[in-house]
Amino acid sequence: MTTIRPATVxxxxxxxRHRRGMLEDMGRYPAEHFDQHDRDYEPWARERLxxxxxxxxxxxxxxxxxxxxxxxxxxxxxxxGFKGGRVPYMMSVFTERDCRGKGHGEAVSRAAVDxxxxxxxxxxxxxxxxxxxGLYEKLGFKRTWEMQLRWDGDANPIV
Numbered sequence: 450m451t452t453i454r455p456a457t458v459x460x461x462x463x464x465x466r467h468r469r470g471m472l473e474d475m476g477r478y479p480a481e482h483f484d485q486h487d488r489d490y491e492p493w494a495r496e497r498l499x500x501x502x503x504x505x506x507x508x509x510x511x512x513x514x515x516x517x518x519x520x521x522x523x524x525x526x527x528x529x530g531f532k533g534g535r536v537p538y539m540m541s542v543f544t545e546r547d548c549r550g551k552g553h554g555e556a557v558s559r560a561a562v563d564x565x566x567x568x569x570x571x572x573x574x575x576x577x578x579x580x581x582x583g584l585y586e587k588l589g590f591k592r593t594w595e596m597q598l599r600w601d602g603d604a605n606p607i608v
Contacts, residue, residue, distance in 0.1 A: 451553060453560045456505025456517060458498050464505055465491055467517045467543035474543075475578045497521065502535075506560040508544075508553040516544040516553035518561045520573070537565045539575040542584075555584055562588055 456464060465487050472478055472486070497503030501522070508516040520537040527533035539561055544554040565573050576595075577585050 451508055451510050451515075451556060453556055454507050454509065456498070456507050456519070458495060460505065460507060460514070460517075461491065461495055461498065463507075463514050464494065464517055464519065464541065467514075468541040470546075471541055471543040471578075474580065494519075504537075504561075504564065506557040506564070508557045510548065510553070514545075515548040516542075516557045518542040518554075518557040520561050520565060523574075531571055535570075537561070537568075537570050537573045539573055542581060554581075555587070558584060558588060 468490060469483055469487060472483065473480075478486075494503055498505065503519055503521050505517060505519045507514050518539060519541045521540055522535040523538045525531070525533060525536040539558065542554055542558055562573060573590075575585065575590065577590070577592075582592075
């Protein structure tokens with residue numbers, strides 16, 4: 450039986466492994482960067498899980514964590530119709546490869562949406578991979594546009 454529960458700091462190794470799995474599946478980043486990313490992400494996530502700025506959800510199947518999702522409560526500037534404050538950003542959604550297609554990713558994502566709605570947040574942001582778009586659309590997310598400029602260590606634009 451699948452159950453959904455809040456993530457704790459004790460779940461951090463699993464959350465890091467799930468985040469890495471998500472990034473590997475996206476195929477967007479060089480494999481040689483993952484070990485350093487894990488080391489960089491651990492203290493960042495630990496601090497935010499501890500102070501409540503990162504909220505996680507874990508799907509367990511017979512006690513085994515099979516999926517997870519996190520909400521990062523990011524500070525957002527005031528805009529018309531929103532006075533400013535924290536806004537949830539969904540991130541690191543991952544389902545173990547042998548458990549995909551059974552609704553676990555949807556369950557943790559839905560738990561995150563329900564948590565944000567119950568907390569009175571006006572919206573949830575996320576960047577969806579091609580693989581995840583259908584799930585998020587099913588949950589009611591709409592695509593928006595964002596642009597980005599990146600540069601290397603010498604301030605040369607990265608395409």
